[in-house]
Amino acid sequence: MQNTPDYLFHYTNIETLSLILANRTFRLTSLNQLDDLQEKETGDTPNFGQFCYVSSWTDDETESIPMWNMYSSLESGIRIKLRANPFKLYKNSPNDISKIKLLSIIDSSTEAFQQSYIPLRRMLEQQFSCLHAMTPSFLHQVKYTNDQAKLYPNLILKHDNQILMMPDQLGLYKNKYWSFQKEWRYKLMCFPIGPDNSMEQLNIMASLMVNGIVKQPFSYYDLKLDDDAFSHMEITLSPKISPGYRLIVNSLIEKYNPTAQIYNSSLIGLV
Template identity: 50%
Template sequence: MENNEYLYHYTSVETLALILKNRSIRFNSLDKMDDLQEQETYDLKNAGQFVYVSSWTDDESESIPMWNMYASLDKGVRIRLSKNPFRLYNNTAEDLAKAKGLHITDASKGNSIQTIIPLAEIFSKGFISIQAITKDLLCKVEYTDEKEKLYPKLLLENGNQFSINFGKLGKYKNLHWQFQKEWRYILNIYPLNLMQSPDKINTDFQMFANRLLFGAEKQPFSYYDMIIDDKAFADMQVTLSPRIGAGSRVIVQDLIEKYNPTAELKESCLSGML
């Protein structure tokens, strides 16, 4: 693989342990990000809670500010994974029937729909995510001082009908953050029961929009964990922080040996320089 096929994530040894053990990447909502400006919009106060992101960088060179802010110089790591490393699920008609509690014969003759979140989970837990179906999560962050992008207008009204453009959130950051060279995976997740008639689904969405308008709607999950594909997981690279302590080093070595022995463990190029 070429380097431009990889992204990098600075984090703590503790978070690495969870990623390796659970084979997953955690997405947190915008209202949990360090940039408080991200959750703000022109017209809706709490829309950021429905936009879940995982932040990475395409900068292959190690960054001292990134080490300091997100991992620490003495007890952190930098994870490298291939772009779009998430597991794909094949969803058959029979799978969907089981999720709905129906008993039918799968007439699809083995055909299936690929998603990055199982459709059975979406149906059973009562939420919707367009990106789960389109598989189009990855976005290069645009740094800007344009107010219209930093504080986007999300609500569109047509008579007594509402629509919300969540797609404007999570893609723009203030120029002060340019050093991050950030790419991020974005999941828009909001509560919607798909196990009902199309008319009822539309009505429920309008009710969701109304509650959101008045700040009364709550996110379906405080976070969401995406499973890493086996091939991407095996190709992981872990770089130790520049001043890694002996204890943290042993912990990382043991974690990799136990959960991902094919992963590459690498010394920091800044080791001995800081």
């Protein structure tokens, strides 16, 4: 059982900050676009990691020079602090819930679909499914290991001429050489088939995904931030930030999120 921290930190650049502030969203990116090329691979399916979308954070409150250099910049970067699970929940209508044929498949009641982090209406309209978005939390602590079975998990179980996918182990383990990140990540599995499709259609799509034939529904997904979490955002400026970039950040905050707090780096003069 993981002990979820109250707050998490995300290193990024000022351009990305401007989009986060203007749109009030945070982006989850497919594993096949991350810096760790090992992550998208499994033991039995080609490029299945394309269906797994993550946003990477750290629980380390102490500033990290490697993190500044790899995911931001000492001269023009920022670090965002937000409470854990900061995303907006949407209420789904009874009419949309009644269209879900997955209820019988996952043996769940309609209560499980009352709210979701991705509107059910959007899944129905755009024909993709993301059951993780209907769970109370999709935040996971990354585990670091050299165990090849965990780094390249087997996701497929064949039973009674049916293909059963067990993708939950994907995106949870990384090689030990990444352990300095102390990573937590938000993880969603999104598949290119609507929740109103039949079991037969789901089996066909599962077979296509297992054989690497079908593509991901999108390369990234932007989740809306909860208003309260957004208003309590904290931003730390990079250690060597220039006066010009400092002015840009101050202007962005003043325009889009005036209640956010801005702090200087604790590494000023040390790097």
